[in-house]
Amino acid sequence: xxxxxxxxxxxxxxxxxxxxxxxxxxxxxxxxxxxxxxxxxxxxxxxxxxxxxxxxxxxxxxxxxxxxxxxxxxxxxxxxxxxxxxxxxxxxxxxxxxxxxxxxxxxxxxxxxxxxxxxxxxxxxxxxxxxxxxxxxxxxxxxxxxxxxxxxxxxxxxxxxxxxxxxxx
Amino acid sequence: xxxxxxxxxxxxxxxxxxxxxxxxxxxxxxxxxxxxxxxxxxxxxxxxxxxxxxxxxxxxxxxxxxxxxxxxxxxxxxxxxxxxxxxxxxxxxxxxxxxxxxxxxxxxxxxxxxxxxxxxxxxxxxxxxxxxxxxxxxxxxxxxxxxxxxxxxxxxxxxxxxxxxxxxxxxxxxxxxxxxxxxxxxxxxxxxxxxxxxxxxxxxxxxxxxxxxxxxxxxxxxxxxxxxxxxxxxxxxxxxxxxxxxxxxxxxxxxxxxxxxxxxxxxxxxxxxxxxxxxxxxxxxxxxxxxxxxxxxxxxxxxxxxxxxxxxxxxxxxxxxxxxxxxxxxxxxxxxxxxxxxxxxxxxxxxxxxxxxxxxxxxxxxxxxxxxxxxxxxxxxxxxxxxxxxxxxxxxxxxxxxxxxxxxxxxxxxxxxxxxxxxxxxxxxxxxxxxxxxxxxxxxxxxxxxxxxxxxxxxxxxxxxxxxxxxxxxxxxxxxxxxxxxxxxxxxxxxxxxxxxxxxxxxxxxxxxxxxxxxxxxxxxxxxxxxxxxxxxxxxxxxxxxxxxxxxxxxxxxxxxxxxxxxxxxxxxxxxxxxxxxxxxxxxxxxxxxxxxxxxxxxxxxxxxxxxxxxxxxxxxxx
Amino acid sequence: xxxxxxxxxxxxxxxxxxxxxxxxxxxxxxxxxxxxxxxxxxxxxxxxxxxxxxxxxxxxxxxxxxxxxxxxxxxxxxxxxxxxxxxxxxxxxxxxxxxx
Numbered sequence: 001x002x003x004x005x006x007x008x009x010x011x012x013x014x015x016x017x018x019x020x021x022x023x024x025x026x027x028x029x030x031x032x033x034x035x036x037x038x039x040x041x042x043x044x045x046x047x048x049x050x051x052x053x054x055x056x057x058x059x060x061x062x063x064x065x066x067x068x069x070x071x072x073x074x075x076x077x078x079x080x081x082x083x084x085x086x087x088x089x090x091x092x093x094x095x096x097x098x099x100x101x102x103x104x105x106x107x108x109x110x111x112x113x114x115x116x117x118x119x120x121x122x123x124x125x126x127x128x129x130x131x132x133x134x135x136x137x138x139x140x141x142x143x144x145x146x147x148x149x150x151x152x153x154x155x156x157x158x159x160x161x162x163x164x165x166x167x168x169x
Numbered sequence: 170x171x172x173x174x175x176x177x178x179x180x181x182x183x184x185x186x187x188x189x190x191x192x193x194x195x196x197x198x199x200x201x202x203x204x205x206x207x208x209x210x211x212x213x214x215x216x217x218x219x220x221x222x223x224x225x226x227x228x229x230x231x232x233x234x235x236x237x238x239x240x241x242x243x244x245x246x247x248x249x250x251x252x253x254x255x256x257x258x259x260x261x262x263x264x265x266x267x268x269x270x271x272x273x274x275x276x277x278x279x280x281x282x283x284x285x286x287x288x289x290x291x292x293x294x295x296x297x298x299x300x301x302x303x304x305x306x307x308x309x310x311x312x313x314x315x316x317x318x319x320x321x322x323x324x325x326x327x328x329x330x331x332x333x334x335x336x337x338x339x340x341x342x343x344x345x346x347x348x349x350x351x352x353x354x355x356x357x358x359x360x361x362x363x364x365x366x367x368x369x370x371x372x373x374x375x376x377x378x379x380x381x382x383x384x385x386x387x388x389x390x391x392x393x394x395x396x397x398x399x400x401x402x403x404x405x406x407x408x409x410x411x412x413x414x415x416x417x418x419x420x421x422x423x424x425x426x427x428x429x430x431x432x433x434x435x436x437x438x439x440x441x442x443x444x445x446x447x448x449x450x451x452x453x454x455x456x457x458x459x460x461x462x463x464x465x466x467x468x469x470x471x472x473x474x475x476x477x478x479x480x481x482x483x484x485x486x487x488x489x490x491x492x493x494x495x496x497x498x499x500x501x502x503x504x505x506x507x508x509x510x511x512x513x514x515x516x517x518x519x520x521x522x523x524x525x526x527x528x529x530x531x532x533x534x535x536x537x538x539x540x541x542x543x544x545x546x547x548x549x550x551x552x553x554x555x556x557x558x559x560x561x562x563x564x565x566x567x568x569x570x571x572x573x574x575x576x577x578x579x580x581x582x583x584x585x586x587x588x589x590x591x592x593x594x595x596x597x598x599x600x601x602x603x604x605x606x607x608x609x610x611x612x613x614x615x616x617x618x619x620x621x622x623x624x625x626x627x628x629x630x631x632x633x634x635x636x637x638x639x640x641x642x643x644x645x646x647x648x649x650x651x652x653x654x655x656x657x658x659x660x661x662x663x664x665x666x667x668x669x670x671x672x673x674x675x676x677x678x679x680x681x682x683x684x685x686x687x688x689x690x691x692x693x694x695x696x697x698x699x700x701x702x703x704x705x706x707x708x709x710x711x712x713x714x715x716x717x718x719x720x721x722x723x724x725x726x727x728x729x730x731x732x733x734x735x736x737x738x739x740x741x742x743x744x745x746x747x748x749x750x751x752x753x754x755x756x757x758x759x760x761x762x763x764x765x766x767x768x769x770x771x772x773x774x775x776x777x778x779x780x781x782x783x784x785x786x787x788x789x790x791x792x
Numbered sequence: 793x794x795x796x797x798x799x800x801x802x803x804x805x806x807x808x809x810x811x812x813x814x815x816x817x818x819x820x821x822x823x824x825x826x827x828x829x830x831x832x833x834x835x836x837x838x839x840x841x842x843x844x845x846x847x848x849x850x851x852x853x854x855x856x857x858x859x860x861x862x863x864x865x866x867x868x869x870x871x872x873x874x875x876x877x878x879x880x881x882x883x884x885x886x887x888x889x890x891x892x
Contacts (some may be wrong), residue, residue: 007794011802013835018806018829022813027821034825037806041832044799048843050851053835056858065828065865072869073821076876081883087816087883090776094815097780098808104786113797119844132848133855141852148859149888155863159870771886774824776815 006047013040024080027073035066052130170217171227174244177218177252177290180211185284192277204280205263208287212256219249226636228297228362233735235300237357243297247638250490250631251294251422254497258414259287261613265505266406269512272446279319279404286312290415292421299348302423306344306387309416310337316411317403329399336396340386347379351430364429377434380427381441388420389447390478394471395691402462405508408463413470413500418493421477423488428639432484442482446573449475453580457587461518462507465588469544470500471490472581475553476559479570485562486639487593487632494631495551498624499543502617503585506537509610510592513603520588525597529604532611534593536618541589543621545582546661551621554628561653578657582664590672799840806833820875824866824868831861 017037024030042057137145184207192200199347226245234240244252270279289308296302310333318330348359355363368534384390389397400412411417424431424441431438449472456468473496480489511518513530527534543550546557554579563571605611661686766777808827813826835854842850877880 002793008799011798012804014832015805015809015865017810021822021825021829022809022817027819030822030825034828037829038832041806041836044802044836048799048839048870049855050839050842053839053851053854056855060858060862061828065837065862068869069821069825071874074872076821076882081819084818084883085813086818086822088772088818090773091816094776094779094812097776097783098815100783101779101786101811102804102808104783104790105789107810109787109804110799111795113795114798116844119796119846121848129848129851133851136848137855144856147795150858151863152859155866158870159866162867162870163873770885771887772815772884779811779815 003047006043010040010047011045013037015040025086028070031066031069031073035062035070038066049129051128052133077162125143170214171221171244172229172415173214174218174242174295175229175231177256177287178295179210180207180214181284182288183207185281185288188277188281188284191214192281195277197276199609199758200277200280201267204284205260205267205377207284208256208260208263211287211291212253212260215249215252215256219253220251224249224637226637238298238359239299240301241297241360242295243361244295245638246634246636246669247422247425247490248294250494250635252291255290255294255415256285256464258497258501258617259290259410259649261503261616262406262410262414262505265409265508265610267406267615273404275319278318282312282315282319283407283410284318286411286416290419291466293419297362298358299351300359302426303341303344303348305384306419306423307341309411309419310334310341310387313337313400313411313416316407317400319407323402326402329402331395333396333400336393337386340383340393343379343381343386344383344507347376347381347383349540350376350379361426362452364427367429367433369433373430374434374437375438377427378440380430381424381437384420384424384442384478387423388417388419388474388478389448389471390420390474391444391451391689394448394452395695398464398467398472401461401467405463405511408467409501409504409508411615412467413504414497417470417474417740418477418497421474421481421489422729424478424481424539425639426491428486429617431481432640436482438482440482442479442563442567442570445475445478445480445482446570446577447475448472449479449577450573450580453577453584456584457580459584460521462510462520462523462588462592463504463518465520465584466500466503466507468495469503469581469585472577473500473544475579476556476574479563479574480559480778481561483566483570487635488555488562490635490639491628491631492552492555495555495621495624498617498620499540502536502540502614502693503544505539505610505614505617506533508534509606509614510603512606512610514599514601517599517601520591522596522599523592524595524599525593526603527593530593530606532605532614536611536614538589538592539618539621541585542627544585545665546578546657547665548654548658549622551624553661554626557650557654557657558628560657561650562759564649564653575660577659579664582661583668586665586668587672590668796840796844797867799836802837803833803840805837818883818885820872820884823884824865824872827868828861828865831857831864 014037017033017035017040018146020033021030021037024033038057038061042054045051045054045057184203187203188195188200195203223245224246226243228241228243230238230239230241263280266279266283270276273279286309289305289312291303291305293302293309296305314330314334317333320326320329351364352359354367354372354376386393397412397417401408403412431441452471452475456465456472459465459468474493477489477492477496480486480492510523510526510530510533513526513533514523517523539550543552546553560571560574560578563574614701768774794882810826810829810833813829814823817823817826835857838850838854838857842848872882875887879886
């Protein structure tokens, strides 16, 4: 029962936050709403036994990426933008497409649950979650891990190049 | 030593290179040694080579320059005489110039150019073919241009330099065409040794005439002589070396060198002596009314060059060279003397402001007097023999030229002694205190004066010496010769006496005075025909021709074109353009659906993706 | 009872909301945030199946997704700053040089 309460609370937090992100006028409000949403998602991680990802979500997403967003918002001075129209001309069409896609999603969800294989037994895993993730990450997924680090390096270099003086060219 | 003749021109070139490249850094005292020193070395080498060769032609080929044209030097009796004149008199003038130019700026530049000139002049006379001769010919033109314009901050000097250059170009064009003709005759050889054995013909006549056109430019003959008097804007040693003793005689040298051609073209030879005679008397009359001391000498040079061509034209080439040699002595001496006078009077050139300088400049006076006697043709002096020979051969071959020559001889004596009387006799008409020139300037005068007196006695030897190259038609008629000699002596003394009494007269020629004062209007004719005629008046006529006839035709053509184009425009607008527009519009309509998809707006592309996903999912759902 | 279906529904909802933001908002900063939402939806999905199959691989993939999201955010924001410097605006529909 407690599970349900927490799930609905976190899910509501995530979805309302997401709605706020999309609908708010001011970019600062949007980012605060996004934080809320991420917090809800983090709760969902915790409930699924992914403690490590929970920590990563809090520290990296909310602590790192969102601060980056706020910095940028501060840098580009969005006061002007907040007074403009916030939605573009294709909004009705987009809403229509989203509704169509959503309908299909939920239909498939409703239909598809029955076709899922049976869930695995819950007690196979030994050791902590972080330990298991680390084991897998540094053995089977070592190469993708290194590639990801190269990707991050490239992203850093690229963003510095573009946001730096070279960007004015 | 005879194998080293290629070194003769190279020594002055080395001097020129050192002076022009490093001269700014060298002390004046060193330049005073280097510049005459190189010429003296060249003189010694020439002397040694000539003595060793003993009159036998000797060729030194350095390498093949162009096909069949060598970079080769030829030492034969004719070029022996020339190199000795050039280096010998050149050396004396260099020595003189070290004193004359002492107070002038650009010392190193002056001597660098002067050495450069000697280099090119030696190339000219030592060349064994026309092409190399032409290289030297152009080179002396360049050096002459540089030296006439030596006082480059004076506009008249710059103009004179340009004038000299341009008039020489006219002659050079003739020279080049003449070379082509010669090349056609000798199958491309152009070497002097291949000139013998040619046969007369129209091509040979053309070659002779065209080469002589080159000579009229370089040696200041009609119709191209007007540049030489203006060339007196250069420093006086330059006038002495280039515009009296050496460069202007290049034309005479070239004609003598081409004697094999000219002896086969009698019409051209006759024309040459006529032109020479006309130039001689014309220039002599102009010289009679000039008041600028250097201009008198310049016209005198033109006149004497006319004498040389007179001789060359009647086939007496060795006499032409003989007169060239004596003229080099006395005219160089006269110019240097005039320079000494100008130097003593601090730059005064107007003879009407001189007078009475006899006592103040004794050395200059006596040496110049010797030269003036020589050019007048007084017995015992250099000019007497050479002029006499010219008149003798002219009498034998061309009587009317002889008559003109005799009159010119009298006129020569007159203008030269007019110069002497105005400059050195009578009352002093200037307040400037004149002073005798320093030893470096008077010593060359004395040496040249000795030459004027001495060299004349070697006429017979010179004739024999030149015999292998310039076949002389020796005439044994001694009696006739003596009669003519008496006539020319009489003419000379008449001229001097007339000068004694009429030297102050402003119109010694009577009705002809005005003509002579305006240089026979030659400059005005050139100005009228070429400068103003082609430039302005001719432009007007051409303009009206252009407007009336050419433009009329063009306008008519334009009207027709306009009519045709009207029709063409109609067809273009309604038929051609119509088709093009139909094609364009149809493409535009056809592309409309494809076009509106391309909004360039990222979010609409994303919308298409999402809509496609929805559609795909919907398709699954329906199934 | 909370089944995997609930998680998948939440995930689909987040995805739809994020897509809606990407498609309709004019402010590029907000568009970037919406992309973060989409990536989070993916993560929720991965975590749900990780739990369902009792394997950690899903979580490892989620970590990679987060790494990609970080890279995307860094580059995206760099582009944004360059764009702002050159055009003085962060409106997505004003950047349409690719149009016909």
